[in-house]
Amino acid sequence: MHLKRKRKLQQLLLLTVGSGLIIGLILYALSENINLFFSPSEIASRKAYPVQRIKVGGMVREGSLERANDSLQVSFMITDYQHDLVVYYDGILPDLFREGQGIVAQGQLQADGAFVADQVLAKHDENYMPPEVSDAIEQASAAANATTEQTDL
Numbered sequence: 001m002h003l004k005r006k007r008k009l010q011q012l013l014l015l016t017v018g019s020g021l022i023i024g025l026i027l028y029a030l031s032e033n034i035n036l037f038f039s040p041s042e043i044a045s046r047k048a049y050p051v052q053r054i055k056v057g058g059m060v061r062e063g064s065l066e067r068a069n070d071s072l073q074v075s076f077m078i079t080d081y082q083h084d085l086v087v088y089y090d091g092i093l094p095d096l097f098r099e100g101q102g103i104v105a106q107g108q109l110q111a112d113g114a115f116v117a118d119q120v121l122a123k124h125d126e127n128y129m130p131p132e133v134s135d136a137i138e139q140a141s142a143a144a145n146a147t148t149e150q151t152d153l
Helices: 003-032 040-044 131-152
Strands: 036-038 053-060 073-079 084-090 102-109 115-122
Touching: 036 040, 040 053, 040 084, 040 131, 053 084, 053 131, 084 102
Parallel strands: 036 053, 084 115
Antiparallel strands: 053 073, 053 102, 073 084, 102 115
16 A cells, blocks of 8 residues: 555554544533433333433322421422422522412432432513423313223223
8 A cells, every 4th residue: 555545544544543533522512411300100101211310290289298307308299289399408499389370390319219409580570481391281181182082991
């Protein structure tokens, strides 16, 4: 093989490996920032994996809010009226956080099925519900209606 041909082949190989490495690092960095949205029903059907950073949305179940006496830790349940999910949060809840209203929590699902949130977002007025939450509740209602219709037959 000629020396010029050998150099061109080495340069092409180096360029290919370098490009592959750069693309791999970019994809890895982007995958760390992806936050997928799940409803409590989707989590119950095992569509979300533990230790994966996700967003969960639903309505805060009435009477489920529990506050620790000696810290900022709170726990509450969110629901899409089909399934419930226990959420643990250590911090100050938003001023607009209320039982019976829609929220979106961001954090990680634990292996035991509980959700540990590092951020809780509440709606900003009484008429607003996050689009993901309203879509999840509509899908859960449609699934419940379909199941009811099948059992009636």
